[in-house]
Amino acid sequence: xxxxxxxxxxxxxxxxxxxxxxxxxxxxxxxxxxxxxxxxxxxxxxxxxxxxxxxxxxxxxxxxxxxxxxxxxxxxxxxxxxxxxxxxxxxxxxxxxxxxxxxxxxxxx
Amino acid sequence: xxxxxxxxxxxxxxxxxxxxxxxxxxxxxxxxxxxxxxxxxxxxxxxxxxxxxxxxxxxxxxxxxxxxxxxxxxxxxxxxxxxxxxxxxxxxxxxxxxxxxxxxxxxxxxxxx
Numbered sequence: 211x212x213x214x215x216x217x218x219x220x221x222x223x224x225x226x227x228x229x230x231x232x233x234x235x236x237x238x239x240x241x242x243x244x245x246x247x248x249x250x251x252x253x254x255x256x257x258x259x260x261x262x263x264x265x266x267x268x269x270x271x272x273x274x275x276x277x278x279x280x281x282x283x284x285x286x287x288x289x290x291x292x293x294x295x296x297x298x299x300x301x302x303x304x305x306x307x308x309x310x311x312x313x314x315x316x317x318x319x
Numbered sequence: 320x321x322x323x324x325x326x327x328x329x330x331x332x333x334x335x336x337x338x339x340x341x342x343x344x345x346x347x348x349x350x351x352x353x354x355x356x357x358x359x360x361x362x363x364x365x366x367x368x369x370x371x372x373x374x375x376x377x378x379x380x381x382x383x384x385x386x387x388x389x390x391x392x393x394x395x396x397x398x399x400x401x402x403x404x405x406x407x408x409x410x411x412x413x414x415x416x417x418x419x420x421x422x423x424x425x426x427x428x429x430x431x432x
Contacts, residue, residue: 240418251356251407253423296362304375305350305413305421309362 213237214299216310223317229284231313233297240302242280244271247294247312256282258300287317321346323412323424331430337398340427344391344412351393352421353385356407365408368393369416397429405431 214235223229233242244256257264257271259280264271268287273280284291294314298307324343332338344351353365364377368387385395391412397404409426413419 243421245423251409251426251428253409253411255420255422258420298362300418302418304417305352305367305369305411305419306364306375306377307352307354307362307421308364311361 212311213308214297214310216297216313218313219311221313221315223287223315225288225317225319227287227317229287229291229315229317231282231295231297231315233280233282233310235278235280235297235299235308237299237301237308239299241300242273243298243300243307244280244282245296245298247296249293253296256295284315289317289319291315292317323410323422325408325410325424325427327427328425329428329430331432332400333432334400334402336400337396338400338429339394339396340408340410340429342393342395342410342412342424344393344410345422348412348414348422349391350413350415350419351387351391352411352413353393353395354409354411355379356409356426357403357405362409365395374416400431402431405429 241260247253268285270283294312296312297310350369352367367375387393407426411421411423413421
């Protein structure tokens with residue numbers, strides 16, 4: 211079993227829909243990272259959170275430390291949100307990240 | 320502020336050769352981490368450097384090595400290339416020792432023939 215699990219692996223949505231991507235982890239963490247990767251490879255850090263909830267524009271990330279679970283929500287999805295979304299566990303002792311397998315999101319107009 | 324830069328962006332090598340990849344972190348960042356991304360294994364941690372010292376190493380063979388210079392620029396080297404080393408190699412820089420946001424470079428796509 212992977213230390214960081216994501217679901218779903220693939221997600222197709224219509225423009226405007228509310229999207230949720232889930233991440234569960236089995237390791238101890240100091241923070242959970244959400245990353246976005248567009249075709250071509252570049253990775254952008256969306257959130258780093260250790261408790262509660264963070265919001266940036268249409269993106270919301272939540273984490274429940276007791277349940278070892280985090281969610282990434284996209285409100286009013288848009289085709290430009292199409293990308294791979296990756297969660298990564300940060301153990302805290304170093305900058306090493308343990309990654310989930312990613313969720314491929316396609317938002318259709 | 321300039322972002323993380325990686326050179327070269329694309330590289331084609333043949334089995335048995337060696338390769339050196341370079342990463343220049345964001346100015347002021349002292350930590351550089353390297354990751355390998357393949358379709359089969361996803362993103363995997365290779366190693367991390369802070370102030371010219373390797374602080375952590377992933378589960379990769381000794382053919383994979385790296386170093387960091389006094390200006391925080393980092394290089395990774397893969398010797399005796401194998402077909403399975405074909406991957407996107409990403410580096411990420413961060414400011415401190417741990418618990419920091421990481422800023423990723425565009426990656427070097429290595430193809431081994």
